[in-house]
Amino acid sequence: MTSFVSFCSRFGIAVLLVALADFFFYGQPAGITVLLFAIVTAGAVVAVHPAALNSPIPWLRPAALFVALLPLAENVSALSVSVALVAMVVFALSLAGRLRRSVARIVGQIALFLLAVPLRFVSDFIRWRKTARRFGRRRIRFASIAVWVMPLTLGAVFLTLFGAANPVIDYWLSLIDLMKLLDLIQLARIAFWLFVLACVWALLRPRLPRFPRLIPRPRQNLAGAQPATKAERHVVEDIVFGKGAILRALIVFNALFALQTGLDGAYLWGGVALPDGLSYAAYAHRGAYPLIVTALLAAGFVLAALRPGSETSGDPLIRRLVYAWVAQNIVLVISSILRLDLYIGIYALTYWRIAAFVWMGLVAAGLALIIARIALRKSNEWLFSANLLTLSATLYACCFVNFAATIANFNVDHSLEMSGSGTPLDAQYLRSFGAVAMPALDRFYMHKFGNQITYLADQVMIDDTIAEQKQWRAWSFRGWRLAKILDKRGPLVLPPAQQPPAMPSTPDR
Structure with a gap:
């Protein structure tokens, strides 16, 4: 019976949030109402999990959520809404006691949560129906209806008496047009209600889906014998991906990257004349994006070559070569940023070029974190979490930048x-x-x-x-x-031509 009451209380709160969303958003422009709705929804999540705030620092979670919601006050955009949505999911899972401590696992939880949102209310409703059958369908139906008989009846009586005693209330009652209320019921509006209901319900009942084990666990050998492996396979792996191969690869890669860095220094910054038919703008633009792909491939190789606990990760010479190569990759990313800056100086700035700047900065930060991971002997999970925190901080800061x-x-x-x-x-x-x-x-x-x-x-x-x-x-x-x-602009002054002049288009927007 407790689960039934819990379901009804949460459903009532969800219906109120849907009504508030209809008042705020349906057919209306989005602005400060997005922040207000997020705050009210967060308050509703706290209301259904009051015991979660019984902690030594009860204000920490709401304060962190408020900081994450601040971009909505600056401007409502896809980025600020995404940041707020992720923060709301983390807040709800945290209050429900289901949030992991590792950043990498939290990201997986957020992804599972968002994937399960469309079906969360349906699955909970089916579960409630099973509970209703267990306690007796007729008794629950009668109880759910009878509990509203007295409040609604006396409420109608009081409202009638107030209407007779107060002309203002009588005027408000006269404005109620049932036919007009029926006209408000539209398919698009109902779809909007269902969408909001699914979203807020998932926050009020934060649960993660459980997937059955698709791959059965291998049976243990009772005799304690290990399964036989092919010796030829290990021989090939030791030759192709062994310590000697990685050492030679790092030497070759360092030499190639040094050549690329030297060419950039000569042509872009040293003033050396380019070959005939090649302009500095074309040289800068052609190399900006491929060099980033090169840096990403290099990062993947480093992570594969220096796996924690592997033979190569403990070799001092290989570690020094990796440090030198990653440092060259960082210089390569900086060179790509300078290339793009030269190109923008000639062909102007666009959204995609700003995104390229941000992306290149994140790649450079990721390479620096790889060096930190190797030097501090951290795991790949630590590296993944550090990159996620860097990305999150960058996107949060971008919410306050007026790129247009x-x-x-x-x-x-x-x-x-x-x-x-x-x-x-x-x-x-x-x-x-x-x-x-x-x-x-x-x-x-x-x-x-x-x-x-x-x-x-x-x-x-x-x-x-x-x-x-x-x-x-x-x-x-x-x-x-x-x-x-x-x-503060002055009075309207029209130009000689009433239409804006045609201007040359900017390439690569």
Whole structure:
């Protein structure tokens, strides 16, 4: 009977959260309401697990969750919502006492949790039905209905009396139109309700799926004899992947990487003339991404060659060669970053190029962590966890960076019209960012035309942005700052041509 009561209480909380989500999100812009809904949902998770906060530091988990939810106040984006979702899952599993301590295992738990979300409510409902049969279906049905008879009956009586005594309540009652309420029931809205119900239910009852063992455990030999192995296989492994092969591979790899680093130093930074028909921009662009793939392959080789406890991991010469090679890989990644920087200086900045910068930085950090893993004699699980923490911290920091404004300001400041070098500004590309690019475009138009001009399409976009920020549901800290800047713009001045001029497109966006 306790499980039945627990199911009903959680279901009631889930229904209230669905109603709140409908009020916040359905047919409405997303803004500060995402943060508010996440906070209310977290409070509901705490309400169903009150004993979990009986710890020496009860405020630690809510404080950590609040820090993870802060990007939603800055701006609602796919990245900030993903960070908040992962934090909510970790928070729910932690309160339920199901969270592992290893970072690598926590990631696996999060993946399993998200995969099980669509079926969690269905499986719990089936389990509740079995419980209902066990305790007697008729008694539970009668109890679940009878418990509401007295509250609803007296509530209706009180509401009628209040309506007769208070004209305001009487006016509110007169506004209730049952037919209009029926019109609100739409297939899309019901699908939205079911989606929210599945998500919040999984947080209120955080469980991980259990999979049957697909591969049976091998039977132990009662006589204690080990299964026979083929000697030829071990001979091939010792020759191809043994200590001698890895030592020779590291010598060859160090030599090749030194050659690549020397060429970059000569052509990109030393000023040596390139072969005929090859420009510095083409040299920089062609090498940026393949070098990152090379560094990743090198990292995989190092992890395979220096497995913890292997013969090669204890050899001093091999360890020194690995240190030298990983250091060269880090230099290679830095060279790739400088290559991309040269290319951007000529062909402007885009979202994909910013993502490449972030990715290259993460690869360099991962290579440095490989050196730390070898020097400190840590396991591969430690390395995986350290890389996950680095990635998480990077993505969290990116939530607070306005990349659209960064791209717009950089492209305007380094355009041919503003700096005298580079490529002409692709104003159409910046307009695709929305009103966030208008401050940068204002500076561009002031420099080019001597006045702050605005196209009609841009003015409509600006007006829509300001009007949206006046709706409390759509409010965000970034949008509020932008609206303040747009409010300070001068009067509308139209250019001679009423349509934006066609600009050359930027390659490789």
